[in-house]
Amino acid sequence: MTTLITKTITKICLPLVILFSISLLLAGHNNPGGGFIGGVMFASVIALTYVVYGLDHIKSFFNPDWGNWFGFGLLLASFTAFSAIAFSHNFFRSAVEFVHLPFFGEVELVSAGLFDIGVYFVVIGGLLSIFKNVGDDK
Amino acid sequence: MDSFTAITLAVFLPFILAGILPAIEKLLKDKIGWYASAVAFLSLLLVAQAAPEIIHGETIQRSIEWLPSLGINLSFYADGLSVMFGFIVSGIGVIIMSYSNGYMSKKEDLPRYYQQLLFFMGSMLGMVFSANTIQLFIFWELTSITSFMLIGYWRNRPMSVYGATKSLLITATGGLFMLAGFLVLHAITGTFDIPTILHNESMREMIHGHELFLAALILIFIGAASKSAQGPFYIWLPNAMEAPTPVSAFLHSATMVKAGIYLIARIHPIFSGTDAWFFLVSGIGIFTMLLAGFLAFRQTDIKGILAYSTISQLAYLMTMYGYTTYHEPGIGVAAATFHLLNHATFKACLFLVAGIVAHETATRDITKMGGLRKEMPITFIVATIGALSMAGIPPLNGFLSKEMFYEASVEMGALLGSPYNILIPALAVLGGVFTFAYSIKLIDGIFLGKRPSKGLPEHIHDPSMVMLAPAIFLAGLIILFGLVPSIPVHYFIDPTVSGILLEETQLHVKLWHGFTTSLMMTIVTFALGILTYTQYGKIAEWQNRFNARFPWISVNYYYDATVENAKKVTSKFSNRMQPGPVKTYVLALLLLTIAMFAIPAILLASSLIPQNLNFDIPLYEGLIFMFMIIAAFGAALLPRYIPAILALSGLGYLVSLLFIYLQAPDLALTQVLVETLSTIIFLLAIVKIPQKFKEHVPATTLTRDLLIAVTVASMVFILLINANQGIIPPFESLSHYFIEKSLPLAGGHNIVNVIIVDFRGYDTLGEISVLCLAAFGVYNLIHSRGDDE
Numbered sequence: 004m005t006t007l008i009t010k011t012i013t014k015i016c017l018p019l020v021i022l023f024s025i026s027l028l029l030a031g032h033n034n035p036g037g038g039f040i041g042g043v044m045f046a047s048v049i050a051l052t053y054v055v056y057g058l059d060h061i062k063s064f065f066n067p068d069w070g071n072w073f074g075f076g077l078l079l080a081s082f083t084a085f086s087a088i089a090f091s092h093n094f095f096r097s098a099v100e101f102v103h104l105p106f107f108g109e110v111e112l113v114s115a116g117l118f119d120i121g122v123y124f125v126v127i128g129g130l131l132s133i134f135k136n137v138g139d140d141k
Numbered sequence: 142m143d144s145f146t147a148i149t150l151a152v153f154l155p156f157i158l159a160g161i162l163p164a165i166e167k168l169l170k171d172k173i174g175w176y177a178s179a180v181a182f183l184s185l186l187l188v189a190q191a192a193p194e195i196i197h198g199e200t201i202q203r204s205i206e207w208l209p210s211l212g213i214n215l216s217f218y219a220d221g222l223s224v225m226f227g228f229i230v231s232g233i234g235v236i237i238m239s240y241s242n243g244y245m246s247k248k249e250d251l252p253r254y255y256q257q258l259l260f261f262m263g264s265m266l267g268m269v270f271s272a273n274t275i276q277l278f279i280f281w282e283l284t285s286i287t288s289f290m291l292i293g294y295w296r297n298r299p300m301s302v303y304g305a306t307k308s309l310l311i312t313a314t315g316g317l318f319m320l321a322g323f324l325v326l327h328a329i330t331g332t333f334d335i336p337t338i339l340h341n342e343s344m345r346e347m348i349h350g351h352e353l354f355l356a357a358l359i360l361i362f363i364g365a366a367s368k369s370a371q372g373p374f375y376i377w378l379p380n381a382m383e384a385p386t387p388v389s390a391f392l393h394s395a396t397m398v399k400a401g402i403y404l405i406a407r408i409h410p411i412f413s414g415t416d417a418w419f420f421l422v423s424g425i426g427i428f429t430m431l432l433a434g435f436l437a438f439r440q441t442d443i444k445g446i447l448a449y450s451t452i453s454q455l456a457y458l459m460t461m462y463g464y465t466t467y468h469e470p471g472i473g474v475a476a477a478t479f480h481l482l483n484h485a486t487f488k489a490c491l492f493l494v495a496g497i498v499a500h501e502t503a504t505r506d507i508t509k510m511g512g513l514r515k516e517m518p519i520t521f522i523v524a525t526i527g528a529l530s531m532a533g534i535p536p537l538n539g540f541l542s543k544e545m546f547y548e549a550s551v552e553m554g555a556l557l558g559s560p561y562n563i564l565i566p567a568l569a570v571l572g573g574v575f576t577f578a579y580s581i582k583l584i585d586g587i588f589l590g591k592r593p594s595k596g597l598p599e600h601i602h603d604p605s606m607v608m609l610a611p612a613i614f615l616a617g618l619i620i621l622f623g624l625v626p627s628i629p630v631h632y633f634i635d636p637t638v639s640g641i642l643l644e645e646t647q648l649h650v651k652l653w654h655g656f657t658t659s660l661m662m663t664i665v666t667f668a669l670g671i672l673t674y675t676q677y678g679k680i681a682e683w684q685n686r687f688n689a690r691f692p693w694i695s696v697n698y699y700y701d702a703t704v705e706n707a708k709k710v711t712s713k714f715s716n717r718m719q720p721g722p723v724k725t726y727v728l729a730l731l732l733l734t735i736a737m738f739a740i741p742a743i744l745l746a747s748s749l750i751p752q753n754l755n756f757d758i759p760l761y762e763g764l765i766f767m768f769m770i771i772a773a774f775g776a777a778l779l780p781r782y783i784p785a786i787l788a789l790s791g792l793g794y795l796v797s798l799l800f801i802y803l804q805a806p807d808l809a810l811t812q813v814l815v816e817t818l819s820t821i822i823f824l825l826a827i828v829k830i831p832q833k834f835k836e837h838v839p840a841t842t843l844t845r846d847l848l849i850a851v852t853v854a855s856m857v858f859i860l861l862i863n864a865n866q867g868i869i870p871p872f873e874s875l876s877h878y879f880i881e882k883s884l885p886l887a888g889g890h891n892i893v894n895v896i897i898v899d900f901r902g903y904d905t906l907g908e909i910s911v912l913c914l915a916a917f918g919v920y921n922l923i924h925s926r927g928d929d930e
Contacts, residue, residue, distance in 0.1 A: 027810075031891060031894045031898075032888070032889040032890070032891055032894055032895065032898075033889055033890035033891050034890070034891055035806035035807045035810060035891065035893075036807070036810070036891070036894070037807070037891070037893070037894040037897060037898070038897075038898070039811065039897070040807065040810050040811050040814060043811065043814040043815060043818060044814050046818060047814055047817050047818045047821070050818060050821050050822075051821065054821055054824070054825065069916075070916070070920075073909075073912070073913050073916060074913075076909065077909060077910065077913055080905075080906055080909060081906065084902065084903070084906055115889070115895070115898040115899045115902070116898075118898045118902060118905075119894070119898050121909070122897075122898070122905060122909055125909040125912055125913060126909070126912065128913075128916070129909075129912040129913055129915065129916040130818065130912075130916075132916045132919075132920065133822075133915065133916050133919045134822060134825075136919050136920050136923045136924075137822065137825065137826065137919065137923065138825055139923070
């Protein structure tokens with residue numbers, strides 16, 4: 004599996020794919036993409052590095068607890084869902100705000116976007132913790 | 142701040158502040174208990190904020206829309222009853238959490254302990270302020286769960302686990318009965334809202350005359366009885382004593398076990414004034430009162446004695462709330478409410494003392510104790526005040542409510558006529574006699590008499606003020622309520638009773654009111670109590686002998702048998718249902734799918750293949766289809782694993798290509814990514830096993846599998862071509878709605894994503910929760926295999 008070619012390509016791909024996954028996440032409200040797709044993309048590129056370089060090697064310098072990731076994501080998503088109640092709206096009511104920022108022009112802030120970020124983290128954390136556990140199993 | 146906000150905050154703040162407790166713990170280290178008591182105190186202040194309005198006889202009610210389509214809202218309702226409970230819960234909460242600072246050793250897992258205590262307090266407050274039966278049920282079960290965790294706090298003691306499981310099984314099952322009762326009530330009235338029913342005369346009368354009246358009453362009562370350890374459900378409370386003592390004091394004497402009593406008081410206006418109410422509630426109450434009072438004799442564990450006494454005291458409350466006739470719906474309500482408040486003070490006080498004694502002597506066995514009055518003078522005084530109040534000695538508050546109980550019993554008996562006019566007061570006195578006996582036993586066994594020569598540590602002394610102050614405070618309350626009964630009566634009892642009876646009431650409780658029948662009964666109680674106490678040891682011995690001879694005359698025996706058998710039955714069941722090979726599961730799934738599709742298709746469809754199908758396939762599509770078919774054959778037929786998996790992934794990529802061609806970028810992206818990931822995982826797992834199929838498949842199996850595969854495939858095919866024909870009336874296509882509303886309602890152009898995060902956000906929340914659970918499941922699967930080998 005791990006030839007020099009795959010290693011090199013993985014190295015080049017890794018930052019690009021991560022950036023792409025974040026852009027997918029942020030663009031999701033109006034363009035193709037969203038939390039789930041972004042999350043799966045991020046997870047698959049990390050999984051690829053695990054496969055190509057070997058779990059143990061990667062774990063020696065990059066070993067986050069993926070469980071915390073999905074915990075955080077679930078918390079964020081639930082928080083977004085319930086926070087609408089604090090503003091005495093219905094459960095899950097989303098709010099839209101257009102903000103004008105320098106450099107970026109019109110930026111649309113949607114509370115559903117926060118929910119999407121929660122989904123993103125859950126997907127990454129869930130998939131990678133499964134992946135790591137299966138891979139760790141001797 | 143208006144009262145509604147105050148109450149909402151009082152309910153939710155404990156949850157939120159418990160959530161950040163681990164972070165606070167990093168700062169405060171082992172002083173974290175004071176933070177928890179501060180949170181409880183905050184809730185107490187917030188409840189107090191709402192109290193003045195209630196004392197003036199108003200009620201507070203507001204709601205936030207939750208599920209308007211089902212008529213379920215997040216709504217809070219505060220009247221005298223709920224505010225009194227709110228005070229008891231948060232007040233005792235402050236006391237208990239302060240006390241825990243002295244009781245819990247610094248080596249324990251303190252954050253977990255305090256977090257669960259706060260969660261419990263929040264659930265309990267939420268329950269008493271709920272205006273909606275469904276919401277009440279949710280908080281009710283939350284208290285069951287937190288109780289389960291707190292009883293099982295010491296996870297590695299088998300008895301703790303046993304007690305926790307028992308309490309959860311019994312109380313949670315009771316809660317489900319209660320939910321069923323609420324649904325029946327909803328079927329009768331058409332509303333989940335409690336105040337609506339309470340304040341609606343005609344609706345209450347309709348309930349009384351309805352044929353489902355008895356069903357609703359019995360179902361709700363089972364819930365209440367299981368929570369308050371009444372009748373045959375009493376068995377969980379003695380085992381709950383495995384919890385740390387502060388937990389027992391908080392949950393299993395002062396608050397959680399009163400949830401059932403609260404429910405009885407809450408539905409009192411709806412169901413009372415009927416024979417069924419009296420016989421069910423008072424009948425079970427009197428039965429439990431005598432049984433638990435009698436069973437307390439054989440306990441040697443001081444917490445065990447307190448547990449049985451709690452059961453019997455709760456039964457007093459049940460009995461009093463049950464006293465009712467058609468013209469006088471609430472004879473015992475005032476007495477019950479007053480006794481409820483008093484019981485919270487003296488029982489919590491006694492539990493704190495039990496905790497102190499166990500902490501100092503390192504044992505809870507009353508037979509090993511004695512003569513501690515010299516070494517622990519302050520504890521001795523506090524304990525005596527608590528126990529004498531429980532026994533009903535003047536001038537303490539227990540005496541007052543006991544008098545009211547006797548009064549109500551006499552009145553009830555008189556209203557019912559012979560033979561009840563003798564029977565009910567006699568049974569009440571008998572309950573009082575038992576109470577008197579075990580109260581005295583507590584003091585005598587621990588503090589009086591001679592100190593045993595061995596078994597106790599050398600130097601025993603009064604504990605630090607951290608543990609003593611809460612108990613002294615409660616003892617002070619006992620004396621205060623006894624000497625100046627007008628304080629609790631004015632602030633708590635009057636508004637509560639008015640709320641239950643739905644009319645203004647003014648009670649006059651005095652310490653001395655001349656020689657009445659009830660005073661006579663009290664004197665008789667004392668005389669008989671002293672007489673019984675002289676025979677205490679003999680009675681206990683007789684009970685032990687009886688139990689040894691007839692082990693099957695006990696509820697515990699049946700509980701244990703049921704649980705043991707359940708284990709056997711479930712293991713048989715799971716051996717049958719979970720044979721192991723994945724193939725079997727897939728087979729079962731597919732067969733079920735076929736059945737579920739075939740039955741309606743045969744019954745309803747005129748023809749399976751729709752008319753006027755569109756047969757012109759563009760070349761590009763045709764090519765993709767052809768490759769897909771080849772890939773599918775490859776996945777099924779290739780003799781080695783890796784090529785077969787690659788063929789399967791190829792099929793997946795072709796599907797995403799098709800999605801792109803059909804202009805569905807979101808789907809295509811997702812498909813590509815998921816396919817990639819699953820391929821990687823597949824390959825990871827597959828390199829660890831031999832690369833060739835070794836097993837020989839017999840021809841019959843092959844034919845069978847082939848048949849199933851063909852059937853499923855043709856079924857899906859038929860479904861799809863039918864779906865393509867457009868939507869069958871009366872079902873409309875939903876897509877137009879989403880296309881129209883996506884931008885104005887949710888501000889997004891990407892309809893797929895807007896559906897996921899907004900229109901169907903709740904589904905997504907459920908799905909990501911499932912994903913988290915799956916991750917945990919895999920973790921457990923991988924890590925639990927080592928234990929079996």
